Amino acid sequence: MGVEFVLDPELTDELRDEIVSLWTDVTNAGGAVGFVAPVTSGEVRPMAQAAFAAIGEGPDRLLLGYEDGRVVAMLIFVDNRFALKDHWCTLKRVMVHPSCQGRGYGVAIMREAERIARESGWDALHVTARGGLGLERFYTGLGYKEVGRLPGALRVAPGDDRDEVLMWLPLR
Numbered sequence: 001m002g003v004e005f006v007l008d009p010e011l012t013d014e015l016r017d018e019i020v021s022l023w024t025d026v027t028n029a030g031g032a033v034g035f036v037a038p039v040t041s042g043e044v045r046p047m048a049q050a051a052f053a054a055i056g057e058g059p060d061r062l063l064l065g066y067e068d069g070r071v072v073a074m075l076i077f078v079d080n081r082f083a084l085k086d087h088w089c090t091l092k093r094v095m096v097h098p099s100c101q102g103r104g105y106g107v108a109i110m111r112e113a114e115r116i117a118r119e120s121g122w123d124a125l126h127v128t129a130r131g132g133l134g135l136e137r138f139y140t141g142l143g144y145k146e147v148g149r150l151p152g153a154l155r156v157a158p159g160d161d162r163d164e165v166l167m168w169l170p171l172r
Contacts, residue, residue, distance in 0.1 A: 003065040003073060003105045005112045011056050018071045019064075020048045022097055029098035032130035036156045051076060051093065063116065065096070065109050072097040073109045077116070088124040089117060110142050114169065123172045130154055131163030139167045 009015060023044045027035045034047055054060040055076065065073030075094040080086065091113055096105045117125050127144065129135035131154070136146060144167040152161035 003067050003100075003103075003108055005109065006064050006066065007116060008055075008061055009064055011052055011062070015071070016048070016052055019052075019074060020044050022071055022074060022095065023048060023093070025098060026095040030133075031095055031098075032133055032135065033093050033095050054078075063109065063113060065105055065112075067100060067105075072100045073105045075109055075113055077113070087122060088126060089120075089122050091125055091127045094127065106138065107142065110139075114142075114171070118171055123170065125169045125171065127167045127169075129165040129167060130156070131165050136165050136167070142169070144169045 020041050023033060024039055024041045026033050027039050027044065028037045030037060035044065051060070055062045059079035059081070061077040063075050063077065064071050073096045076092045078090045078092045080088070080090060091110075094106070094109070096109070114125065125144075127139060129139060131149070140146070146165055147168040148166035150164040150166070153164040154162040156162055
């Protein structure tokens with residue numbers, strides 16, 4: 001059937017729980033979305049609640065992908081909260097449910113984010129990726145350019161430091 005996108009859905013308690021579940025499942029499948037597996041929903045919920053607050057009260061925005069009424073993909077447009085950076089936006093928590101991998105939903109949500117960004121008048125999008133997972137190839141395939149790398153900035157385990165890769169998509 002495919003994925004259908006909704007921008008700025010009402011953050012009901014049920015939807016918040018569904019997003020926390022998605023976030024937990026993605027992390028536990030090896031996704032680089034702010035945690036290292038294994039995690040529980042109880043560990044994810046505080047970070048999710050902070051994200052929900054910034055979405056509900058602004059200025060951040062939520063994009064969800066639905067398949068058959070179930071949230072299967074998401075990303076957050078995070079406002080830079082700095083006037084000199086109002087012309088571009090950062091994407092965070094880009095994720096697709098593990099059961100939907102390989103269906104093109106990752107590309108689809110990123111293309112939808114690009115469409116929304118262009119309509120919003122932004123000049124560029126920025127996303128970071130955890131090194132060592134091949135995510136740079138994914139973003140490069142979407143037109144993003146690697147513009148920087150913070151060596152060993154992400155400590156995923158003792159003795160396992162990963163680069164944080166800075167990716168940039170000019171829209172103008």
